[in-house]
Amino acid sequence: MIDILKFMGPEGLFISFLVVLIGIVQLFRVIISKQNNLSPLSKSNPLVKKYDDVNLDKYTNFFRMLGLSIGLTIILAAFEYPTPESVLITLDDTSFFIDDEVDSAFVLPEPKIPQPKKVPKVVIIPVDDSEEETLDIEIEIPEDFDSETVIETYEPDAEEEEEKVENEVHVIVEKTASFKGGMGKFYKWLGKKIKYPSQAKRMGVSGKVFVEFIIERDGSLSNLKVVRGIGAGCDEEAVRVLKACPKWSPGEQRGRPVRQKMVLPISFRLQN
Secondary structure (H helix, E strand, O other), X not given: OHHHHHHHHHHHHHHHHHHHHHHHHHHHHHHHHHHHHHOHHHHHOHHHHHOHHHOOOOOHHHHHHHHHHHHHHHHHHHHHXXXXXXXXXXXXXXXXXXXXXXXXXXXXXXXXXXXXXXXXXXXXXXXXXXXXXXXXXXXXXXXXXXXXXXXXXXXXXXHHHHHHHHHOEEOOOOEOOEEOOOHHHHHHHXXXXXXXXXXXHHHOOOEEXXXXXXXXXXXXXXXEEEEEOOOOOHHHHHHHHHHOOOOEEOEEEOOEEEEEEEEEEEEEOOOO
């Protein structure tokens, strides 16, 4: 039966079901109509002929056909429901079953830990030092060389070393360079000399301009450049003012003045 249902497919099953259902309904309609014709109540009782509401057999036929239709539907559905099948798989003389229905809870097998590979033993071959290979090295000696010839050795000039150290630019020194009179006096001087650019005023630009420079050994400022600016003429104004700055007290390393690099923030703020 299951093989026939699988061969027919879902469309064939549906059409067969409709044909059988219509045939059964028509059969029962014929049977019930014959019973109604033979019923003495419908012919002899005048109340049934006059008042159809008192007819107790009015909906009997409808419920009979409905019950039969539902029963047939359940029977056909039971035949159509497939039962789970088991598949036998054979691999190298080992048989096991795979069911269509798999339990939701199962335990995974423990993974196999690979064993470490064997490292081949290292064989150390001793070397016989008794047979050493000798190399012939020829050194050419000048003809005018004698035992009284003096070989001059080079010794670096201390002044050159000091000049090299002094020209080196330091970031961190033993004594940091500072403005004469302190940084408070420097910012007071800066506030008097700096001018707020007109373009920055119109655009409402404000912020900090970071200027990098080197304080030379004599305290003057050199190599001024803006490392982070805000534009609108503020960067140029900060560099202009620092170029006219008085000399600082230079930084010192080992008691000697050295060149030191610094980065100084200059603030531009609009007053309301």
